[in-house]
């Protein structure tokens with residue numbers, strides 16, 4: 001009956017989770033032996049601090065392994081971000097001042113922008129699984145806590161540092177090349193997935209501990225474009241025209257996000273005061289195509305060039321320049337009144353120049369406009385020229401970069417490298433993947449509301465059901481997901497509604513209208529604040545160019561065409577992420593609330609008991625159940641409402657999950673539990689001492705995290721963690737500089753199979769090398785022994801073909817909801833080993849496939865929606881400030897495990913309650929760590 005109530009089981013089709021990210025909706029924070037524990041993670045030193053959060057080195061404790069086993073303690077990076085922010089508080093204050101509110105207030109108004117931001121970051125990271133992209137393993141999202149935690153692969157080598165105190169380059173040209181090559185591969189993968197990173201810079205490239213490779217990190221401002229994904233998924237070479245409006249909906253992209261010195265001209269286009277170089281250095285025909293329509297051509301400089309994934313390529317060019325020369329190519333005029341504006345003007349209108357030598361090895365560059373093509377310096381300058389093309393259409397593509405002479409310069413077998421790294425095959429884009437990255441949120445139901453909604457729920461469900469079937473029968477899966485053209489149209493119509501969040505549904509058209517009105521009203525009010533910000537900005541200036549070089553700016557733009565300065569202040573209302581509110585929502589219910597899984601480490605699992613059912617409610621078109629649902633939650637005295645809830649045994653409702661979890665949760669859990677082991681453990685080797693062996697200049701360029709780690713010594717087992725380990729091929733081959741000759745860099749396999757790269761297994765690779773196998777380069781394993789090479793290639797091709805075939809079959813195979821695992825088993829040490837015991841037949845195969853990333857899934861911000869619903873269901877605003885990590889100002893650098901201090905600091909009370917939700921004001925709870933609450937968690 002429950003299933004019939006929504007009757008959309010045919011939409012559950014995501015065959016497996018490409019990234020195996022576990023979402024845990026319970027957080028247990030406590031002290032254990034003087035050290036803070038969060039679920040099964042022990043917290044150690046703080047390794048970084050970003051704009052909104054902190055990153056800690058943590059160890060995942062896997063009690064199933066005996067003491068001393070390498071897998072018992074697996075290092076991970078845990079980023080914690082506070083949900084709330086000052087601006088969210090301003091909102092609350094505004095609401096308290098009788099700001100017009102509506103039960104259909106747009107979702108974003110109800111979420112802090114930071115929360116929206118991190119949810120977007122999470123949704124994007126969930127898609128990523130590639131050797132050159134930092135992996136996300138787990139989200140701990142307990143709505144009763146004031147922070148969200150992201151458990152990530154730990155990159156012990158830290159940020160790529162590129163200059164010393166004297167602004168001289170510290171990396172050799174060879175190292176730079178390998179870094180860039182890694183970044184290119186990571187970027188290529190991201191773009192293929194429809195993700196534009198938007199903040200490529202050296203600081204967002206993190207070294208593995210052995211410094212054999214770098215990985216792209218920090219997706220805080222990344223953009224996901226479904227249209228681009230479709231484009232990438234098309235036939236080879238198809239739809240490469242960045243101007244095509246189908247390709248990118250740049251409403252989000254044109255927002256100035258990223259780091260000023262790395263911003264592409266098309267992003268800071270408004271800052272040009274004269275016809276930009278882009279229009280001068282481009283042939284007439286091309287330049288005219290920058291503008292649309294005759295009137296546009298008459299004032300070409302006023303037209304914003306298309307903003308595409310090419311902004312990442314520009315940023316890569318700036319990165320290359322930085323690594324080679326120890327400074328950025330474009331700088332603000334110190335004499336200029338507005339530093340930021342001056343920088344942007346330089347980016348848009350000025351050429352760059354270069355010193356005479358590049359790299360720490362000081363290779364000659366032969367000047368800005370060299371003659372000939374033979375020398376390395378010349379090649380590099382030529383590449384820079386192509387990367388830093390102000391005209392986006394003339395800018396080099398990633399594929400071309402990979403084929404560039406200099407990039408291939410040190411590879412013994414460039415063709416093989418190209419072949420192995422080619423993202424081949426068509427991505428299988430499931431049109432119903434919208435919900436797939438939805439965060440798991442547990443509900444606390446309000447019974448009164450729930451019962452009131454029952455009848456309307458069924459009514460709506462019936463309608464919806466009918467509608468849906470109609471769509472399905474006609475084979476029309478709906479405009480949003482099946483056809484990018486239509487999607488754009490939908491989006492445009494949403495804009496007409498004066499709110500970017502009015503991508504609403506037929507079912508909630510009126511809701512949307514009022515949401516629109518509320519949104520507009522709030523925005524107007526907020527403008528006052530923004531103007532004040534602008535004034536302050538004008539008075540205070542924009543800071544030194546140093547900060548412009550390094551700091552990511554607040555990433556949300558200001559719309560309109562005000563003066564340049566005004567754009568540097570972000571409007572909260574416009575700060576929201578993309579607002580596609582469509583897709584399906586899966587609600588998991590368990591037969592017994594108490595049956596919620598809890599694994600042996602004491603961590604609560606996300607999924608409820610084995611009797612759980614997965615029910616997906618969805619719309620097949622622009623109709624958005626989530627929008628309707630979220631829109632229905634009142635900002636005033638309205639209590640949260642969701643029609644999904646009413647379908648079930650309310651006692652058992654615990655949380656939402658994406659339908660993909662419903663179909664594969666148990667094995668996903670198993671492999672996800674193990675995934676941190678695969679990743680970080682292989683590169684987890686401690687190596688403060690190893691690091692000390694690195695050449696002088698590099699050592700000086702320690703990052704904050706390394707400083708923080710100085711007092712922290714890994715003592716874990718494992719060959720790579722042995723400080724006395726001999727200088728291995730790996731280490732010799734590291735981009736860090738030793739043995740810095742061609743063919744002297746060992747690396748990972750990152751196979752580009754159809755719709756997937758194979759996740760690199762460092763250990764396997766090391767074994768091969770120990771066996772005397774040949775070495776790879778730039779993150780790609782390339783065999784030197786041609787015979788063996790051929791044999792292995794043949795085997796691999798065969799395997800890959802088989803795998804590809806299987807994936808193709810599975811990608812579109814209809815799938816019924818599987819039973820759910822009781823146990824998310826995040827601490828499971830086995831990789832996809834099917835240790836759950838109650839898996840589907842398919843799941844063994846899934847386990848195998850899960851080691852690769854599968855067809856990408858599309859979700860945009862569905863997680864935000866889900867979370868918001870959960871928030872309302874929680875009665876919202878009564879978030880406790882419990883936090884196992886304590887607060888920002890706690891001093892963790894010395895890794896002193898001072899839990900008592902943390903407890904005290906973590907308890908700084910703030911009035912965070914949301915009056916609009918009709919809740920009582922509550923002081924946030926003081927965290928109390930009870931040392932023995934879970935004594936068995938460690939041992």
Ligand SMILES: Nc1ncnc2c1ncn2[C@@H]1O[C@H](COP(=O)(O)OP(=O)(O)OP(=O)(O)O)[C@@H](O)[C@H]1O
Pocket residue numbers: 047048049050051052053054055077079134152153154155156158159203206217218220551552705
């Ligand atoms: N997975 C990781 N492994 C190791 N260090 C990390 C990891 N992720 C982040 N860091 C470090 O933590 C610091 C903060 O990272 P974070 O991603 O939070 O920065 P951010 O908030 O995006 O900051 P920014 O303002 O530069 O964008 C960085 O300096 C980075 O070096």
